Amino acid sequence: MVDYADLVKTIVTRLVTKPEDVEVKQEVADGKVKVSIKVNPEDMGRVIGKAGATIKSIRVIAKAAAIKSKDKVDVVVEE
Numbered sequence: 168m169v170d171y172a173d174l175v176k177t178i179v180t181r182l183v184t185k186p187e188d189v190e191v192k193q194e195v196a197d198g199k200v201k202v203s204i205k206v207n208p209e210d211m212g213r214v215i216g217k218a219g220a221t222i223k224s225i226r227v228i229a230k231a232a233a234i235k236s237k238d239k240v241d242v243v244v245e246e
Contacts, residue, residue: 171193176189179206182221204244
């Protein structure tokens with residue numbers, strides 16, 4: 168299985184001001200891969216972006232990476 172958490176973590180750590188606080192977890196349940204992102208509260212706006220544009224882009228990248236292996240990937244930002 169592809170390590171989607173590593174892909175997402177690479178993207179997110181370059182966006183935030185405190186990359187040491189970035190935590191990304193990957194879980195598989197019911198045939199779906201769930202990638203959870205946890206960042207410093209100060210960096211939450213950077214990850215979500217204006218009108219959610221940044222997190223939508225991260226989700227698109229993760230889903231594009233999953234096309235070849237036919238995985239279903241869901242990226243979630245935790246508070």
